[in-house]
Amino acid sequence: xxxxxxxxxxxxxxxxxxxxxxxxxxxxxxxxxxxxxxxxxxxxxxxxxxxxxxxxxxxxxxxxxxxxxxxxxxxxxxxxxxxxxxxxxxxxxxxxxxxxxxxxxxxxxxxxxxxxxxxxxxxxxxxxxxxxxxxxxxxxxxxxxxxxxxxxxxxxxxxxxxxxxxxxxxxxxxxxxxxxxxxxxxxxxxxxxxxxxxxxxxxxxxxxxxxxxxxxxxxxxxxxxxxxxxxxxxxxxxxxxxxxxxxxxxxxxxxxxxxxxxxxxxxxxxxxxxxxxxxxxxxxxxxxxxxxxxxxxxxxxxxxxxxxxxxxxxxxxxxxxxxxxxxxxxxxxxxxxxxxxxxxxxxxxxxxxxxxxxxxxxxxxxxxxxxxxxxxxxxxxxxxxxxxxxxxxxxxxxxxxxxxxxxxxxxxxxxxxxxxxxxxxxxxxxxxxxxxxxxxxxxxxxxxxxxxxxxxxxxxxxxxxxxxxxxxxxxxxxxxxxxxxxxxxxxxxxxxxxxxxxxxxxxxxxx
Ligand SMILES: [Fe+2]
Ligand SMILES: [Fe+2]
Ligand SMILES: [Fe+2]
Numbered sequence: 001x002x003x004x005x006x007x008x009x010x011x012x013x014x015x016x017x018x019x020x021x022x023x024x025x026x027x028x029x030x031x032x033x034x035x036x037x038x039x040x041x042x043x044x045x046x047x048x049x050x051x052x053x054x055x056x057x058x059x060x061x062x063x064x065x066x067x068x069x070x071x072x073x074x075x076x077x078x079x080x081x082x083x084x085x086x087x088x089x090x091x092x093x094x095x096x097x098x099x100x101x102x103x104x105x106x107x108x109x110x111x112x113x114x115x116x117x118x119x120x121x122x123x124x125x126x127x128x129x130x131x132x133x134x135x136x137x138x139x140x141x142x143x144x145x146x147x148x149x150x151x152x153x154x155x156x157x158x159x160x161x162x163x164x165x166x167x168x169x170x171x172x173x174x175x176x177x178x179x180x181x182x183x184x185x186x187x188x189x190x191x192x193x194x195x196x197x198x199x200x201x202x203x204x205x206x207x208x209x210x211x212x213x214x215x216x217x218x219x220x221x222x223x224x225x226x227x228x229x230x231x232x233x234x235x236x237x238x239x240x241x242x243x244x245x246x247x248x249x250x251x252x253x254x255x256x257x258x259x260x261x262x263x264x265x266x267x268x269x270x271x272x273x274x275x276x277x278x279x280x281x282x283x284x285x286x287x288x289x290x291x292x293x294x295x296x297x298x299x300x301x302x303x304x305x306x307x308x309x310x311x312x313x314x315x316x317x318x319x320x321x322x323x324x325x326x327x328x329x330x331x332x333x334x335x336x337x338x339x340x341x342x343x344x345x346x347x348x349x350x351x352x353x354x355x356x357x358x359x360x361x362x363x364x365x366x367x368x369x370x371x372x373x374x375x376x377x378x379x380x381x382x383x384x385x386x387x388x389x390x391x392x393x394x395x396x397x398x399x400x401x402x403x404x405x406x407x408x409x410x411x412x413x414x415x416x417x418x419x420x421x422x423x424x425x426x427x428x429x430x431x432x433x434x435x436x437x438x439x440x441x442x443x444x445x446x447x448x449x450x451x452x453x454x455x456x457x458x459x460x461x462x463x464x465x466x467x468x469x470x471x472x473x474x475x476x477x478x479x480x481x482x483x484x485x486x487x488x489x490x491x492x493x494x495x496x497x498x499x500x501x502x503x504x505x506x507x508x509x510x511x
Pocket of ligand 2: 272335337445465
């Protein structure tokens with residue numbers, strides 16, 4: 001077994017942001033723990049000043065030689081990144097090591113950007129990382145650590161200040177079979193399992209060691225992570241009480257997919273039609289899609305919003321007319337573009353309810369309106385989230401439960417990741433554990449799917465917008481769910497006349 005001790009977000013300063021007593025207690029505790037490696041994942045100091053760095057030097061004295069450091073956003077404030085170099089040396093590290101007979105590759109990346117709260121791993125580092133990971137033997141356990149959080153986590157308030165390239169980073173970590181990612185930054189601990197269907201990755205967040213900015217009831221903590229092949233146990237240790245909270249996750253390099261069996265249902269997922277007068281609406285692609293979808297044998301069509309381009313009455317008229325050509329049951333939720341001004345009146349009048357629910361003997365689809373008045377960002381909201389969770393729990397177990405909403409929930413590759421759903425942490429965590437089988441989203445005009453905990457989260461590209469951000473052009477998705485739990489997601493490209501499988505997953509309950 002390998003054991004890592006993780007501390008982060010100490011925020012050392014003479015100011016009131018830092019709790020010196022807790023820091024000293026925490027250091028004493030860590031000194032009493034035997035581990036293979038001790039890491040500090042950034043935000044060592046509060047404001048990056050020389051005084052902060054000097055104080056950190058004094059306070060870290062009993063433990064500094066054991067620790068391996070990477071910087072956080074606070075360390076790079078006020079040209080602190082230069083002081084970081086002088087006090088701690090390199091901003092990144094990598095090592096190959098053998099612990100208790102198991103080989104490990106461990107690398108730490110600098111995700112800080114001087115004087116900015118959000119971060120970036122960057123194209124160059126991602127490229128170096130993927131090349132390095134590609135050369136490694138399969139039997140190594142691969143661990144990547146950096147300061148900023150990779151996925152939205154609960155109990156952290158408004159989702160913000162992650163890495164701009166979270167989607168691209170997530171793709172590299174999944175494509176190159178990384179086993180464990182450890183982050184800090186949000187002052188809350190959390191553990192997720194995420195998979196692209198062919199590899200499972202454990203994403204661990206570490207809480208704050210000694211910042212006075214604590215969130216909810218977590219207070220100050222550090223983590224002890226025990227790793228054996230295909231199993232990670234994370235213990236969050238509360239410094240003041242020495243209380244331990246343990247989470248064990250098993251993960252597999254190649255989870256078994258059971259193809260075939262009887263098909264339970266087929267869903268056609270469309271998004272971002274952007275109906276309008278003018279060339280922003282790609283009518284030929286839309287008409288082609290209608291023909292294909294009407295022949296698809298789907299049980300239902302789910303539209304995840306941005307029905308219109310700009311919520312004008314004329315656009316809604318075109319939308320109503322064009323959508324009537326789709327001769328299958330439809331569940332349509334509004335997108336941010338549909339909720340400008342009178343869009344709030346026009347959508348219910350001309351399209352349907354803004355939070356639609358649809359049921360068949362095999363399927364239940366719960367639509368959520370995540371749009372806010374004249375805002376690009378969206379939110380589910382506390383009341384609405386509870387309502388959706390109640391709705392999911394009230395559904396009979398044999399039904400496939402689908403949540404549909406416009407704003408994306410997990411970072412999408414090839415896009416700058418901005419937190420488009422302000423309560424993404426709460427929503428992702430709650431849905432992951434809720435028993436929902438599929439979460440369908442849009443907004444980013446790019447197809448991409450992952451499974452976080454139990455929920456398969458599938459983003460669909462744009463069906464008929466000229467704002468094509470995907471190499472496949474205008475697309476829609478076909479999702480087939482089989483009775484043994486196997487789910488296949490196919491993307492149909494209207495520009496390329498091509499259909500390709502983009503996701504293969506298992507619904508755990510049906511396994
Ligand atoms: Fe931070
Ligand atoms: Fe859109
Ligand atoms: Fe949108």
